[in-house]
Amino acid sequence: MNSWWGRIASLWRTTTVRLTAIFIAIFIIFSVLLLGYTAFQVSYAIQRQQTDAIHRETGQLVQLDRQRGIRSVAIAVQQLSQRPGPGIYYLGDATGQQIVGNVSDFPPNILAAPGEYSFSYDRNVDLENPNAGDEGGYAVVQTTLLDNGFRLVVGRDVVERRGFTAIIFGWLGLGVLGIVVLSALAGGITANRVIKRIDSITATSSKIMSGNLSERVPMTRRNDEFDDLARSLNAMLDRIEQLLQGLKDVTDNVAHDLKTPLTRLRNRAQAALGDKATEETRRETLEGVIEESDQLIRTFNALLLIARVEAGTPSGAFSPVNLKEVVEDIVELYEPVAEEQGARLTWSANEGIVLEANRELLGQALVNLIENAIKYGVRRDHPEGEDDADRPKSTIDVRTSADASFITLEVCDNGPGIPEGERGRVLERFVRLEKSRTAAGSGLGLSLVSAVAHLHKGELVLDDNHPGLCARLVLPRKR
Amino acid sequence: MKILLIEDDTEAAKYLVQALDEAGHVTHHAADGETGMAMAESMDYDVMIIDRMLPRRDGLSIIESLRAQNDNTPVLILSALGEVDDRVAGLRSGGDDYLTKPYAFTELLARIEVLARRANPAEADTKYSVGGLTLDRLARTVDRDGENILLQPREFRLLEYLMRHAGQVVTRTMLLENVWDYHFDPQTNVIDVHMSRLRAKIDRGHDNPLLHTIRGAGYMIRE
Structure with a gap:
């Protein structure tokens, strides 16, 4: 458990994971805003539609009353009441006595004055259809005063609408959750891939630091930017290895190849010091010593020059x-x-x-x-005296x-x-x-x-x- | 000759002072840049040998200060092993010649002797003459005892350089630098072959040779 947390903590330190997290957060915020806005618009549109329907039906009934009288209205309301659906209809006289309709028990204030109201009611008791279930109802209604004190109430039970909105919001929530999970998953996979590639480079460099110079950063077939980096790192490592090898060779060679002439030089100098040496041979030997050391100086100069040229300076x-x-x-x-x-x-x-x-x-x-x-x-390889022309x-x-x-x-x-x-x-x-x-x-x-x-x-x-x-x-x- | 040596490697300096003494020169040694600068300002020297990298004051800055004070004493710059061999920067600062360590003492000696002479106005001569040998720089002719000698252009320049420094040892490297304008050590005896050709032209048929080989050092033209 502890190491798991350690892993999480170390992951959090990486730029990749942080960037991924930030992107996920931004993505979630935008998704919620977008989906919320959509849900609000949908729910608002449904509400508008219902209100429009109430107004329309009320208007038609009022017109019917004017043209054909209250009787026709009563018949129409009666028919409407019997239609299945969320419609609420009521027609009563001035005393509050119901004539037709599918709801009777309104709060008193609704019948008192015309206007729009919304209220809770007990569906079980009031709706004609007892199979509608035992949930509480909620209604939006419009009360209109007709001639002779008749009261017309047209409305809609909005419980269904609300249920619909709830479903929208439910799906919205689920969608957001899905987005969170998917983006976290995608982010995690991306971060993990990046971290793995970087870890392989880190591992290689630590192996090299511990002395294994022939180690190289592994490459993939993807040929992506990490492979570019790996290629350039490997080229650099090749160059370093080559330079180090060169340096090692030089050191070895200097030790080996310069020892011989130095020994010869020493022996000559010793010979010049010898008792048997005449003035003339001593002089000759010393001149040889000078020549030999000049040759050594030349070799050193050549070595230094090569080193400088190879270093590019x-x-x-x-x-x-x-x-x-x-x-x-x-x-x-x-x-x-x-x-x-x-x-x-x-x-x-x-x-x-x-x-x-x-x-x-x-x-x-x-x-x-x-x-x-x-x-x-x-x-x-031609013997002396051979004719020059033949050669x-x-x-x-x-x-x-x-x-x-x-x-x-x-x-x-x-x-x-x-x-x-x-x-x-x-x-x-x-x-x-x-x-x-x-x-x-x-x-x-x-x-x-x-x-x-x-x-x-x-x-x-x-x-x-x-x-x-x-x-x-x-x-x-x-x- | 009076020589000032500014060199922080005391072991090398000790050897150099002794070797220059054996060659007949008086050498004063300074082990750091400030002391060297003070000595250079307080006394007249024929030649100065200045190491590039010095404690307390850089060799090139000493040369620049001296030149700014109108001190035109010839200077040979020494550059140490492993340093970037920037001959151009050294000569630009006012140095007259440049030698990279490790060097042969004969090389150094030949160079400072030539440098000391360079300070003399002999260089302006249009004619050089050694024994019966005469070189006319303007007419580009050479003759010995009145007899004209035909030389290739490069041979002429070779002889011209030797005669300008008549009586002085001229090393193979110096010849390569001044006659061919290359600053490297030829591995084989390239210069020697050119010299023997030149010798054949100027000394053949004469009893007293003028062109001499100085073993372990180089060449010299003298009577």
Whole structure:
């Protein structure tokens, strides 16, 4: 019982239930007013009808008296009296002696003066028909004074009318009760549904708070506003989970991947301190230490940059960037390196592709793609001394293209490519494919390109170049 | 050189003061913004190194006040790890160069030495000359010992930057920033390849090379 009340109390706190209650109350008030008004009108109309009938009959009888005399009136009243129904008729002389009629025992004042009266009477005694029951009667009558002191009383027993009104009001009450019950039921069902949906969201969020991040708000097939909310909440949860997973991966990777170079750094420094080291080797070792720490700083900077780009707050604002200029600059910067590594770096870019972008990051992304192509896309498996002309030349093509909605910047090589199954994985931080372990690198290059793509609401797509890899940066024109 | 270092990380400051001392510079250190501001106002320095985030007074506001007082001492802004790297805001406040932590000391040293020189009016020269090498900024010609050298536009800008800072170490990052206008670290030896091409054009066939590689730091052009 207590928990039941608790349930009611907690239900009452909810906005849904309160709103429902308010609506029910307003509905009831309006229903009562409307039904009451209707009942009053109906009862009034019946009353009017009866009064009109009394007046009409009285008028006809008075006219009959004038035209044909009291005798005809008496016959007419006699006939009327014998008709079944609520009619009350009386014709008496000046002394109060009844001549004809179905009622005799009027209160004296009714016969004394003309006018309209209403009074209670005992039906059992007075009505000619004794089967009418033993209830008390109530009558509305009109007394008229005819010539020679004759008194005519025409009226109606209104008990039936009142019964009718009572029935109307009875049904009205029942109707209101029905409305109350039905609307309470409807309100309850609505409130319950809403509360259930909200409860499921609350339950999910408390599960998530207790540590189960993979929990999601259940969806229904109704596709209503709660499903919209659930969808957007789930998308938010996906993003949070992804970010947290990213953070966890970074922490793990930093711990793992930076330990190796730090250990190497320490060992080198220790070697430089060793007794056997000559001045020259000591110097060489220390220079190596500096190079190693520079590489570490670069890795840290790359990690920080990725984190900032992914958080959406990188350095520098977005501004209109001419893609051709970026491609031209970066290709010119890398062309000598590519050539030194045995690859031909070419570019083609459409004029006038201007997009809202972060020039620095776009440039950095292109640099990373070109560096990857040089590092992993250039064939080095040819023996030295082989004739250069026979050897298929490694090429790296940088191309831009644009249509109405997307701008594409792609870097394609004709190297070994990346197996399809690995393409998703190489975008993760510190992931380096087994084959590429020997080349220098931090495993952060493509992660950054992917983050830059996301910052521009675009995507990094890795595709097969038959042979080789096509890294495609697809950016929407409208950010 | 006399350097003012405003940096609240005392451990980093201690190391920096010592390293700058070894490089032959006198460094005064202030650990908070107010003290730093007072020191900057009371003494003349060749270069100031100012951290962005400082207790008691923000680094950028110090630079703005100094510039408002017509103090044009070159300033290198340091921005800490994890901060939003807003180079533009830093330079707009009146800073002359911007370096994000963590940085290599050689990078910092090269930058402040270049900054200190920038305060001198040598920049207005239309001709740079190192040894027998002459670069004419207006005619856009380069010759060595009277012999004309043909350079690509980018190579010209590269040499121009090096010669403007002749006798000073110029890091790869500085070259990338000033010649290519990009502020990132190239992973491979991109700058080195450009430098070796440039070196081939200006030093080949000459007994005394002018373009020198400074290991662990960068490049320098000198006699």
